[in-house]
Amino acid sequence: MKSVQLHEYGKPVTLVEAEPAPLGDTDVRVAIEAAPLNPSDFLTLSGRYAVRPPLPSPVGGEGVGVVTETGAGVTAVRTGDLVLVLPNPRPGTWQEEIVVPERFVVRADPRAEVTQLATAGINAATAYLLLSYGELREGDWVVQTAANSGLGTFVNALAKLRGVRTLNVVRRADAVVRGGDAVVVSDGTLTEQIAAALAGDRPRLLLDGVSGPVVTELAAVLAPGAHIVSFGALSQQPFTLSTPHLLFKNLTVHGFWLNNWIAAAPREEIERVYADVTALIAEGVLRTEIAAEYALADYARAIEHASAPGRTGKVVFTR
Numbered sequence: 001m002k003s004v005q006l007h008e009y010g011k012p013v014t015l016v017e018a019e020p021a022p023l024g025d026t027d028v029r030v031a032i033e034a035a036p037l038n039p040s041d042f043l044t045l046s047g048r049y050a051v052r053p054p055l056p057s058p059v060g061g062e063g064v065g066v067v068t069e070t071g072a073g074v075t076a077v078r079t080g081d082l083v084l085v086l087p088n089p090r091p092g093t094w095q096e097e098i099v100v101p102e103r104f105v106v107r108a109d110p111r112a113e114v115t116q117l118a119t120a121g122i123n124a125a126t127a128y129l130l131l132s133y134g135e136l137r138e139g140d141w142v143v144q145t146a147a148n149s150g151l152g153t154f155v156n157a158l159a160k161l162r163g164v165r166t167l168n169v170v171r172r173a174d175a176v177v178r179g180g181d182a183v184v185v186s187d188g189t190l191t192e193q194i195a196a197a198l199a200g201d202r203p204r205l206l207l208d209g210v211s212g213p214v215v216t217e218l219a220a221v222l223a224p225g226a227h228i229v230s231f232g233a234l235s236q237q238p239f240t241l242s243t244p245h246l247l248f249k250n251l252t253v254h255g256f257w258l259n260n261w262i263a264a265a266p267r268e269e270i271e272r273v274y275a276d277v278t279a280l281i282a283e284g285v286l287r288t289e290i291a292a293e294y295a296l297a298d299y300a301r302a303i304e305h306a307s308a309p310g311r312t313g314k315v316v317f318t319r
């Protein structure tokens with residue numbers, strides 16, 4: 001079984017021929033059809049992520065595949081089901097197959113293309129859950145950073161369904177934002193661009209995956225009582241908030257990590273969220289741009305492509 005493996009944090013991965021993993025009573029074996037290369041995978045490889053499996057370890061945080069075997073105690077899925085493999089403490093979707101506890105698999109809508117389902121486990125669910133903050137009403141504005149990302153595209157589509165408007169912040173003028181109501185660039189004129197785009201309105205929710213100075217700037221334009229949700233730090237910098245903004249505007253700051261939700265949410269809620277998002281993917285309402293598909297054997301090129309700045313869309317391993 002082909003398996004992309006990490007032997008030392010911060011060092012290149014290798015492709016090995018690995019023995020199939022043993023199956024426990026509550027485990028599920030999944031033949032992987034498609035798995036994306038996400039920013040969180042690269043953080044894991046560098047050793048700077050909250051997921052730090054013992055080494056050597058297979059890698060790949062999410063994917064989609066077909067159940068080929070179930071342990072005697074498994075009740076959630078059956079052999080032959082198309083399932084998402086959700087992020088869990090033992091990654092390994094950049095392999096031909098993975099064995100995971102049943103908690104980390106959930107049925108996917110079989111009408112959808114597998115390359116589209118590949119990013120449903122993390123980004124589609126995260127976008128769905130992020131929009132539950134801030135008690136948004138129709139017509140409200142949400143502002144989001146890294147807006148041309150896969151996650152940002154999902155946020156725009158889901159916000160539109162609810163009649164919520166999105167202000168999209170990108171770091172370069174040629175970034176392609178899909179969906180959304182306005183686009184601004186985080187250069188020296190950000191505040192002026194926002195004033196022109198919002199014409200006096202103020203966002204009630206800031207969704208941030210970049211961190212650093214852009215958050216400080218965006219906090220200044222938020223509505224009183226607004227919420228800030230931090231879900232990533234692509235800039236690798238911390239953010240600061242002006243104390244007057246925080247207290248006079250009564251801002252609320254949240255941290256969000258999908259893995260925490262998967263660990264704590266009741267099974268019914270997990271199944272409901274994934275049934276909703278995979279149905280929206282099957283219907284074409286949620287769509288990820290796919291930059292390229294690679295076979296596992298071509299892992300080095302896939303990693304190089306996924307790490308390159310200015311890429312448009314997701315790089316995905318497919319069978």
Ligand SMILES: NC(=O)c1ccc[n+]([C@@H]2O[C@H](COP(=O)([O-])OP(=O)(O)OC[C@H]3O[C@@H](n4cnc5c(N)ncnc54)[C@H](OP(=O)(O)O)[C@@H]3O)[C@@H](O)[C@H]2O)c1
Nearest residue numbers: 039126146148149150151209231232234235256257258310
């Ligand atoms: N907390 C959670 O549970 C959770 C769940 C899902 C995603 N996330 C996070 O959400 C973010 C987006 O993920 P994704 O999979 O949607 O990404 P993606 O589709 O792979 O796109 C990467 C995005 O990051 C931007 N970017 C990269 N480095 C940057 C920097 N130094 N400053 C500003 N922007 C930068 C890119 O901009 P360019 O196009 O200009 O290169 C692009 O918009 C990541 O931080 C990811 O870890 C968090």
